[in-house]
């Protein structure tokens with residue numbers, strides 16, 4: 458025992474304490490290299506001192522794809538991203554369906570959005586996306602009341618049909634006749650903007666029309682979203698400093714903020730006036746104002762609430778549509794099956810004496826009829842699975858908890874739910890997970906939609922905070938899809954490179970350049 462004590466003492470003497478910084482440095486190097494070799498996979502690197510932060514920053518422009526690569530290379534559904542030593546920065550990233558279910562449903566109260574989310578998305582104010590607990594409950598109750606009203610649902614169906622008939626289809630007819638190449642992503646984005654404004658404010662903006670007019674609100678929203686996204690690619694202190702100094706994208710954001718505020722305050726005051734005059738309109742803003750809730754007396758409350766709904770509806774629907782059109786264009790057999798289903802629907806609607814008559818062109822389907830189309834629904838779900846419009850979601854942790862896959866999470870930690878990766882894991886969807894196969898949603902025996910895939914499909918979130926606009930977004934997307942595919946043939950320009958660009962919703966980095974051909978009239 459003495460011997461050990463003495464040798465311990467002598468080694469103590471041997472260490473020159475004036476050189477402790479070097480010793481400490483070498484100790485850290487040793488530790489970090491150990492971690493580097495222990496944890497490194499091809500897709501993620503644990504750097505000495507810096508943790509995984511360099512990998513995260515390096516891949517911040519293609520986060521959903523990179524996270525998917527890491528999951529695949531590690532061969533598991535959860536991993537940690539750690540910041541530099543002593544930084545306290547720790548993210549758990551997961552795509553494990555049971556973890557996601559646990560976080561979004563089973564132990565919902567333990568995983569709020571947290572204050573960081575609100576800080577980055579400060580432009581949304583106290584809208585539904587930015588709030589937790591009681592504030593969220595109030596917003597959810599008011600929004601829910603608007604969404605479930607039968608009158609509102611009827612109006613959405615009517616308005617979607619009208620936007621398709623009066624704007625989308627005439628625009629494509631013109632393009633097809635001119636033979637010009639267009640960016641279909643821009644068309645989808647304009648269509649979604651108009652749909653969103655009509656559902657929320659009952660207004661017809663006609664952002665999608667010949668000549669592609671400019672629109673201050675749409676452009677301000679784009680600028681704002683781009684700047685908010687940019688905040689994710691730099692340390693918090695840096696974007697806060699840029700905000701304080703009002704330079705770069707932060708300057709753009711502040712200008713966009715003012716423009717959005719001005720437009721929304723104008724829409725709100727006009728709506729108040731028209732409701733006072735007794736003009737009856739069915740839209741979400743009217744439903745909030747007429748709710749008689751004290752909160753609805755505040756223009757600031759309405760501005761925040763409507764802005765969240767606007768962002769929720771515009772970007773997601775545009776994203777859902779563009780990836781669908783692209784996937785269908787490169788999978789002609791799927792396109793044929795959708796057309797077959799549409800033709801069948803059309804002929805079943807024709808009266809006996811009309812059966813032999815030429816079908817009027819362009820043909821616009823009634824959105825109510827589209828609800829029953831199994832194959833189209835399956836194809837749309839399949840496209841949302843592969844190109845999930847909201848690729849990532851983030852949650853904070855209140856109390857320590859163990860997730861179903863055994864991962865321990867602690868207060869202060871941030872969790873990233875990678876919905877994009879969920880759809881691309883062979884162990885979740887099978888070896889053919891990267892293939893566009895609507896059939897996986899259909900029961901081969903009954904020909905009906907299968908329920909099982911829904912348990913691992915998080916495109917619309919899940920649990921108490923699941924998407925309130927799911928039903929109306931299907932109505933809007935199906936109306937557009939049916940009209941576009943039935944009346945036109947979309948050809949992607951040869952050599953056009955398609956790759957995802959995360960925006961608030963998943964977009965195409967280079968847009969989608971297409972030529973539009975008129976499809977031969979169907980009898």
Ligand code: HEM
Nearest residue numbers: 769770773774777846847916917918922923924925926930
């Ligand atoms: C393809 C279309 C859509 C997709 C994929 C989608 C997806 C989602 C997702 C993932 C969330 C959770 C977001 C979060 O927790 O941060 C969400 C929430 C929400 N969505 Fe959608 N959405 C779509 C369309 C719409 C539309 C058209 C509206 C309404 C105009 C809408 C209204 C909402 C609302 C109000 C919430 C907040 C729910 C809450 O926090 O309680 N969504 N949506």
